[in-house]
Amino acid sequence: MRLLLSIALTLCSFLSFSQDEVIIRVGLFDNEIVRSAKISINAGQYEVRDGSTPLAQVSRNNIFSVTPVGQELVLSRDGIKLGTYKRLIVASKQWESSLRLKVRFNTGREKTNIYPDNLVITAKSGALIIVNESDIERYVAGVTEAEAGKGHEVEYYKVQSVISRTYALANMGRHSTEGFNVCDKVHCQAYHGMSRWDENILIGTYETKDHVLVSSDIEMVTAAFHSNCGGHTLNSEHVWRKPLPYLVGRRDTFCMVMPHSHWEKTVSKTAWLNYMKRDFPLDSFEDSLSVLAFFPENKTKFFSDSLRNLKMTKMRADWKLRSAFFTIHEYQDSVQIIGRGFGHGVGLCQEGAMRMATLGYEAKDILHFYYRDVHLIDRRQIDFFREDFD
Ligand SMILES: [Zn+2]
Numbered sequence: 001m002r003l004l005l006s007i008a009l010t011l012c013s014f015l016s017f018s019q020d021e022v023i024i025r026v027g028l029f030d031n032e033i034v035r036s037a038k039i040s041i042n043a044g045q046y047e048v049r050d051g052s053t054p055l056a057q058v059s060r061n062n063i064f065s066v067t068p069v070g071q072e073l074v075l076s077r078d079g080i081k082l083g084t085y086k087r088l089i090v091a092s093k094q095w096e097s098s099l100r101l102k103v104r105f106n107t108g109r110e111k112t113n114i115y116p117d118n119l120v121i122t123a124k125s126g127a128l129i130i131v132n133e134s135d136i137e138r139y140v141a142g143v144t145e146a147e148a149g150k151g152h153e154v155e156y157y158k159v160q161s162v163i164s165r166t167y168a169l170a171n172m173g174r175h176s177t178e179g180f181n182v183c184d185k186v187h188c189q190a191y192h193g194m195s196r197w198d199e200n201i202l203i204g205t206y207e208t209k210d211h212v213l214v215s216s217d218i219e220m221v222t223a224a225f226h227s228n229c230g231g232h233t234l235n236s237e238h239v240w241r242k243p244l245p246y247l248v249g250r251r252d253t254f255c256m257v258m259p260h261s262h263w264e265k266t267v268s269k270t271a272w273l274n275y276m277k278r279d280f281p282l283d284s285f286e287d288s289l290s291v292l293a294f295f296p297e298n299k300t301k302f303f304s305d306s307l308r309n310l311k312m313t314k315m316r317a318d319w320k321l322r323s324a325f326f327t328i329h330e331y332q333d334s335v336q337i338i339g340r341g342f343g344h345g346v347g348l349c350q351e352g353a354m355r356m357a358t359l360g361y362e363a364k365d366i367l368h369f370y371y372r373d374v375h376l377i378d379r380r381q382i383d384f385f386r387e388d389f390d
Pocket residue numbers: 174175182183184185187188189
């Protein structure tokens with residue numbers, strides 16, 4: 001089966017497929033209350049529409065402002081009111097157009113970002129609901145920047161683009177009840193538009209255009225990633241209960257020289273023991289000693305939710321620990337927690353992947369290192385492979 005799949009993948013790379021580009025609808029500033037918006041052109045050409053009717057052409061110097069009144073929107077151009085509407089679309093008239101959007105929140109805080117393609121604005125209970133309708137690749141470049149930061153190798157940006165694209169396409173229904181596909185927060189993937197893109201990010205995204213990671217049964221994978229695994233990644237079921245065949249822990253020495261490979265935290269011994277006693281009884285004096293001299297081998301006995309009631313993920317959140325990979329040492333009235341890595345530890349280790357890219361590994365090698373038995377294919381070929389192997 002795997003040989004057949006490899007042959008089919010090779011053949012397929014010579015075939016060309018034509019299908020429409022994917023547009024993604026991103027809910028901006030999710031869970032924040034936006035009281036007003038100012039919009040102007042950053043690049044390209046635009047018009048403002050109410051449904052399909054153009055209300056106004058937009059010239060480069062115009063500043064449009066939108067404020068909510070109940071369920072409606074008041075639209076002004078350069079300070080002069082144009083009318084009241086239920087829904088406004090600031091629509092691009094040519095490829096590669098982008099808008100500057102400045103919003104003011106209910107707290108008085110303001111934020112300015114640049115977004116590609118269209119903005120769709122409605123009002124709900126006196127707040128603006130703003131959706132960025134963007135070509136998926138321009139969105140992926142924005143997510144790659146927000147999730148990875150600047151200054152990395154192109155091969156690393158290819159890796160981040162593939163996993164961000166895969167995640168987005170596999171989660172297009174995540175916010176369907178709210179009228180958009182994904183939000184712009186870490187709940188989905190962080191996205192601040194295109195204000196800080198750099199050239200390497202764009203190359204990374206466009207050189208992997210349309211490519212996604214699929215499992216051996218040609219399903220798009222849950223492309224989990226985290227900052228630093230601390231030397232060993234984890235199986236999916238160790239963190240989220242559900243095992244997935246491509247999210248399997250492995251040793252990773254690449255990240256050990258990177259900034260988030262180690263951490264330390266000191267907390268009060270009394271607070272630590274009280275916390276442990278609250279969530280589950282320490283049966284004996286030996287148990288108490290063991291939670292004060294905790295090593296990863298004791299995890300199953302003391303902290304596994306299958307035997308006791310304390311989940312490592314909860315413990316991480318309660319004590320604001322960078323990872324669940326740590327040892328504990330008793331020191332006078334304190335316990336010293338010495339940890340490794342940063343994040344949940346499942347899937348791709350970003351700092352390990354960055355290091356691999358610096359050492360000359362290619363994006364596909366890095367993806368295969370962190371995800372077991374996966375294939376990198378063009379999203380438009382998924383149906384072709386499914387039919388072939390069903
Ligand atoms: Zn979300």
